[in-house]
Amino acid sequence: MSDGSFFQRDRDWQPAALTPQYKTSLKRSPTHALLSMDSSISERTGPTFNQNMLGELDNDLVLNYAKDGELPVGERIIVQGRVLDENARPVPGVLLEFWQANAGGRYRHKKDGYLAPLDPNFGGCGRTISAADGSYAFRSIKPGPYPWPNGVNDWRPSHIHFSLFGSGFAQRLITQMYFEGDPLIWKCPIVSMIPNKGGIEQLIARIDMNATMPMDAIAYRFDIVLRGRRSTMFENRLEGN
Amino acid sequence: MKPLDYLKESPSQTAGPYVHIGCTPNFCGIEGVFAEDLGSTMLNGQTKGERITVRGRVFDGTGTALKDAMVEIWQADAEGLYPSPQEKRGQADENFTGFGRCPVEQETGEFVFETIKPGTVPFNDGRPQASHITFWIVARGINIGLHTRLYFPDEDNSADPVLGRIELKKRVETLIAEKTGDAEYTFNVRLQGHNETVFFDI
Numbered sequence: 001m002s003d004g005s006f007f008q009r010d011r012d013w014q015p016a017a018l019t020p021q022y023k024t025s026l027k028r029s030p031t032h033a034l035l036s037m038d039s040s041i042s043e044r045t046g047p048t049f050n051q052n053m054l055g056e057l058d059n060d061l062v063l064n065y066a067k068d069g070e071l072p073v074g075e076r077i078i079v080q081g082r083v084l085d086e087n088a089r090p091v092p093g094v095l096l097e098f099w100q101a102n103a104g105g106r107y108r109h110k111k112d113g114y115l116a117p118l119d120p121n122f123g124g125c126g127r128t129i130s131a132a133d134g135s136y137a138f139r140s141i142k143p144g145p146y147p148w149p150n151g152v153n154d155w156r157p158s159h160i161h162f163s164l165f166g167s168g169f170a171q172r173l174i175t176q177m178y179f180e181g182d183p184l185i186w187k188c189p190i191v192s193m194i195p196n197k198g199g200i201e202q203l204i205a206r207i208d209m210n211a212t213m214p215m216d217a218i219a220y221r222f223d224i225v226l227r228g229r230r231s232t233m234f235e236n237r238l239e240g241n
Numbered sequence: 242m243k244p245l246d247y248l249k250e251s252p253s254q255t256a257g258p259y260v261h262i263g264c265t266p267n268f269c270g271i272e273g274v275f276a277e278d279l280g281s282t283m284l285n286g287q288t289k290g291e292r293i294t295v296r297g298r299v300f301d302g303t304g305t306a307l308k309d310a311m312v313e314i315w316q317a318d319a320e321g322l323y324p325s326p327q328e329k330r331g332q333a334d335e336n337f338t339g340f341g342r343c344p345v346e347q348e349t350g351e352f353v354f355e356t357i358k359p360g361t362v363p364f365n366d367g368r369p370q371a372s373h374i375t376f377w378i379v380a381r382g383i384n385i386g387l388h389t390r391l392y393f394p395d396e397d398n399s400a401d402p403v404l405g406r407i408e409l410k411k412r413v414e415t416l417i418a419e420k421t422g423d424a425e426y427t428f429n430v431r432l433q434g435h436n437e438t439v440f441f442d443i
């Protein structure tokens with residue numbers, strides 16, 4: 001595994017800090033230029049997590065909050081994909097954490113006052129760790145879209161929030177996954193802060209019929225890319241690239 | 242060298258107001274899914290080093306403390322070693338995680354970490370960096386996580402290679418915590434304003 005420094009983050013591919021269409025960013029965006037610096041050992045290292053911290057149902061949002069043999073309401077889905085880095089290499093050992101609204105678009109959170117009801121059998125959180133080939137998978141319920149106070153009539157497309165730890169703290173990333181074909185994607189102020197259409201498309205999971213379980217759950221494929229590391233001359237010789 | 246097909250890093254999206262559900266579910270009342278919230282304990286009884294409390298708030302451009310932020314820290318152990326496989330200089334203290342995660346308190350906006358004072362670690366050119374803690378801050382309205390660092394007011398920070406990169410010397414102060422107790426430091430982060438914290442593109 002490489003321990004080199006990271007490629008500089010492409011800030012033209014990432015959302016800016018200040019995005020006026022997302023009003024909360026106005027007073028929460030730094031105004032000074034960021035101080036750019038090659039990562040030191042403090043950012044090339046990062047916490048590691050291993051499989052034995054995971055419970056059996058951590059990656060199963062269908063069952064991990066269900067009570068008394070009941071099941072949550074909504075479309076059953078499987079989300080799977082790979083975590084790669086910018087060198088297109090799989091990243092193993094990544095802790096992925098996810099959270100989402102229920103099928104009606106309501107979060108189990110005291111700050112969410114949307115009219116859609118809570119589902120007593122759905123908590124909305126899960127986690128897993130990527131395998132040696134960078135792959136991960138979890139089972140859930142397709143989240144509903146929901147309105148939010150920004151403009152008078154802004155709606156979030158169906159989405160799942162993701163948090164990821166790479167092998168270095170500089171790779172830390174929080175993002176969101178959207179669903180292929182959702183018309184709300186192209187009307188969402190939070191999506192539209194991503195400056196390139198290709199960047200938006202990176203966050204849209206595609207239906208994967210081959211992974212779909214007949215009569216059970218529709219599968220979506222969602223690959224995630226973390227920052228890549230420079231390799232040293234020494235590693236190049238070792239790996240023959 | 243074989244040419245590589247580079248990929249682009251997935252775009253960041255805001256953590257939003259409900260980050261707790263996924264990252265600290267017990268904190269927001271979702272119990273019974275994960276035994277404990279990740280990063281809530283960094284130490285145990287055997288951890289080596291000087292125990293300290295680090296507390297603070299994250300302020301927006303109006304001077305109001307954020308009530309929905311999540312703060313993460315990453316730091317070396319008392320000997321200056323990181324508990325990470327990328328650490329090649331030695332074995333870090335097995336009784337120290339190096340990683341803390343804290344959702345800010347919902348009334349006051351305060352984060353609190355019980356940790357130890359980190360040792361010094363080298364910069365890329367071998368010069369020592371002054372003792373520091375790496376911070377990562379996310380919240381609703383923050384589109385991409387903010388990296389910054391805490392330095393200690395009772396350490397010699399004058400030769401630190403990272404602080405030395407800050408052109409406006411007055412801004413160095415934004416990275417130096419205040420000593421507010423015997424073994425307690427307060428580190429307030431300001432997203433905007435005349436004393437806006439220095440954030441890193443690292």
Ligand SMILES: [Fe+3]
Nearest residue numbers: 156159161257
């Ligand atoms: Fe959301």
